[in-house]
Amino acid sequence: MAKSTVYFTNELTPEAVVKMYRQLGIELPGRVAVKVHSGEDGNQNYLHPEFMKPVIDAVNGTVVECNTAYGGARNETPKHIELMKKHHWSDLFDVDIMDAEGPDVEWPVENGKVLKVNYLGKNIENYDSMLEEAKSAGVLNEQKMYASACMAAKYMRMAQNGELSKEGYWKFMREQHELFYGPHYNEDFAMYDVAGITYLSKSGDRRTGAHWTKDDIESATKGMSFPSGTTIWDKYVAFNAFYSDMCQLFEDDMILKAAYKFFFQDEDAAQGKIWKYMQAVKKI
Secondary structure, eight states: OOOOOOOOOSOOSHHHHHHHHHHTTOOOOSSEEEEOOOOOTTOOOSOOHHHHHHHHHHTTEEEEEOOOSSSSSSSSHHHHHHHHHHTTHHHHSOEEETTSSSOOEEEEOTTOSSOOEEEEOGGGGGOSEEEEHHHHTTSOOHHHHHHHHHHHHHHHHHHHTTOOOHHHHHHHHHHHHHHHHOSOOOHHHHHHHHHTOEEEOTTSOEEESOSSOHHHHHHHTTTOOOOTTOOHHHHHHHHHHHHHHHTTTSOHHHHHHHHHHHHHSOTTSOSOHHHHHHHHHTTO
16 A cells, blocks of 8 residues: 655644645545534534634535434434534534435445445435545544454454444444544543443432533533543543542542542543543443
8 A cells, every 4th residue: 555645734723724735736526525523512622613614615615424323412313413503514514414314325345355345324425525624633544544444343243243242332432432532532422431330329329320410510620720632521421430439438529629630630640541540440
C-alpha cells in the first residue's frame, strides 16, 4: 500500500481547514457529501458547524450523518434530527441522515481479506463524492482504520460462533470509541456504565444508577479546573461512581471534593483515569 501524504497545520482555524483541503490539489466532483460528527448530546468535544462552515461552503457540500448502533440521542432518526437542530447543523446546512430509511445498500469490498461487503445507508448513492470530517480532524487515518477492521473481524467471528454477549458487544463498541476518540466518555457509554452501578445508601437501602444528574454535576463543579479533553460525561461517571462507594461514610460535599481530587487532580495518572478505572473495576 502506498504511503499517504499527510498535511499538518498549527493554525487551528476554519480557514486553515480550507487551506489544507486546497493543498490536496483536488476538486470533489458532482454532489458532495460532507460526513461530520453531529456531537453527542451534552458533549462539546466535536467540530462545531461554525468551524466547519467555510470548508463545507467551499465544496458546496451537504452535511451527512448516520444513526448509531448504540443507544442515546443519535440511534433513531427523529431523535437524531432533533439533535442536529439542537447543535445548529440544520441552521447552517442541508442535513441528510443517510440511513433514515432502509434498506441499506451493500457495497463489495474489493480484495477484502476479512470484510467482503460493506453495508451503508442507502442515501449515500445520492452523492458523487465525500469529504470526511474525521480525516480532516486527524481522528481517522489508515492505521486506525486497519486496527478498527481487525477489531471488527474478531468480534464478527465471535458473533458467528454464538459467543458475542451483550457485554461483548459493549466491549467492542468501547474499543472502537477509544481508538478514534480517546479514553473519554460520551453520553451513551456514561449512561450504560452508571446504570450498572449498585450500592447501599446511607439508610442501607439497595440503590442502582445515578445519584446526581448531569446538570447537578455541572452546577457543583462550576469553577473547578479539569484536565484537557475531560467531558461532562467523564464527570458524570466519576462523581456518581465515587458517591456509590463513599455515600455511607461522607456527606455529599466531601464526596464531591474527594472524587475531584482522586479522578481529576492525580498528576501521575494517565489521560482518561475514570474511563480506565471503570474498565478495571467492571472487568470490561
